[in-house]
Amino acid sequence: MSESVTPILSVRDISTFYGSSQVLFDVSLEAPARGAIAVLGRNGAGKTTLMKTLVGELRPRHGSINFDGQPCTRMPTEQRIRRGLGYVAQEQAVFGQLSVRENLRVGALANPDKGANERVLTIFPKLGERLPQLAGTLSGGERKMLAISRALLGNPTLLLLDEPTEGVWIGVVEEIVERLLDLARDISLIIVEQHLELALRVTNYAYVLDRGRVALAGSSEAVRDDPQLLRLLSP
Ligand SMILES: Nc1ncnc2c1ncn2[C@@H]1O[C@H](COP(=O)(O)OP(=O)(O)OP(=O)(O)O)[C@@H](O)[C@H]1O
Numbered sequence: 001m002s003e004s005v006t007p008i009l010s011v012r013d014i015s016t017f018y019g020s021s022q023v024l025f026d027v028s029l030e031a032p033a034r035g036a037i038a039v040l041g042r043n044g045a046g047k048t049t050l051m052k053t054l055v056g057e058l059r060p061r062h063g064s065i066n067f068d069g070q071p072c073t074r075m076p077t078e079q080r081i082r083r084g085l086g087y088v089a090q091e092q093a094v095f096g097q098l099s100v101r102e103n104l105r106v107g108a109l110a111n112p113d114k115g116a117n118e119r120v121l122t123i124f125p126k127l128g129e130r131l132p133q134l135a136g137t138l139s140g141g142e143r144k145m146l147a148i149s150r151a152l153l154g155n156p157t158l159l160l161l162d163e164p165t166e167g168v169w170i171g172v173v174e175e176i177v178e179r180l181l182d183l184a185r186d187i188s189l190i191i192v193e194q195h196l197e198l199a200l201r202v203t204n205y206a207y208v209l210d211r212g213r214v215a216l217a218g219s220s221e222a223v224r225d226d227p228q229l230l231r232l233l234s235p
Contacts, residue, residue, distance in 0.1 A: 006069075008033040008158050008188045009054070014063030016046075016053045023049045025212045026063070031158060036180065036189035038199040038220065041209035042233050047192045048090055050209070051162050054190070055087045056080050068157060082110070086156030090163045090192070093147040096136025100127055100146060103135050107150030120149045123179055141172030148176070158188040165195060177202055196233065200224045208232050 007030040016024040023046050031037050039047050052058045054065065056077035065073045072080055081087070094103050104117050104127075121128040124145040130138065135146055144164055151159060164180065165173045173195075180202055183189060193199035199220075200206060206223040208216040210232050216223060223229060 005032060007031055008068055009190075010066040011054070012064045012066075014053060014060035014065065016049055016058050016060045018049075023212050024053065024060070027209070027212070027214055028063075029207050029214065029217070031188045031190055032204075033157070033188055034184065034186065035205075036184040036191055036203040038203040038206040038223075039190060039192045039209065040196065040199060040206055040223075040233065042235055045209040046212040047209060048162055049212075051087065051089075051160050051190075051192060054160055055085060081154055081156075084155065084157035086151040086154050086159040088144075088147045088151045088159070088161045088164060090166065094135040094138075094143055094150065097134065099132050099134055100138070101131040103146055103150060104131075104153065107153035111153050111155060113155075116153055116155075120152050123152065123182075124149055124175075139169075139172075140166075141168040141176070144168055144176060148179070152183075156187060158190070159183070160190045160192075162192045163194060164191065165193065165198065173198065196224075196229075 009031040011027060011029045013026045013028055014024055015022060015026060027050060039050060041047050049058065053060050056075060064071060067080065068084060108117050126142060127145055127149060135143065138146065148164065165176055177198060180189060191199060191203060203220045206220045207214050208223065215232050216226055216228055
């Protein structure tokens with residue numbers, strides 16, 4: 001990262017495997033305490049594997065992860081989340097058989113702040129109109145909003161978002177993007193996003209993965225203008 005401030009997340013040379021199949025090769029990255037960074041790459045490049053390694057669902061075989069001033073390479077997921085890591089998975093991270101209200105209550109279980117639910121509803125007011133509705137019947141965009149809101153109820157200082165606008169109608173994408181830009185003023189976001197223009201608009205810095213390796217990294221502007229970018233993202 002170009003910022004001189006201490007990063008909230010510092011990843012050094014991690015290698016992650018599924019069994020004997022290596023998917024990440026010596027990946028290093030840093031995220032600042034505020035602002036957003038993008039993780040880009042074509043299908044299968046290793047973006048979700050990287051997110052799962054950061055949240056602790058997968059253990060890297062080599063390398064280290066430092067979060068908020070502490071080594072956490074071997075820390076269980078639950079402890080990372082308690083320490084301020086939030087994760088909105090690519091697959092819909094909501095309970096379909098529970099209502100919007102119940103989903104938010106579950107998200108707020110570990111939050112002692114009783115006003116947190118109301119505050120989260122000011123971020124995506126549409127959800128407030130759908131509190132009794134089963135989450136499984138929400139539109140794709142509303143489900144993403146609910147998943148982000150649930151993650152925010154954990155008061156994250158670093159929020160990992162795996163394709164927050166995937167399958168979302170373009171009109172709602174803008175609303176989600178605006179809220180992400182607001183959030184990035186206060187916390188750190190790492191955003192995996194297929195939509196290149198959008199990813200580079202929302203973020204200050206970007207990493208491009210190619211077959212599990214960081215092939216390009218730099219300010220989002222520099223990455224946008226890099227002649228290698230299209231080749232790295234083409235199928
Ligand atoms: N559980 C698994 N077991 C074995 N291989 C896996 C597993 N999950 C993912 N992979 C493989 O790891 C590689 C990276 O997958 P990953 O999901 O991290 O890519 P991605 O960049 O997020 O792709 P996409 O943009 O399609 O979501 C792919 O070749 C994938 O087939």
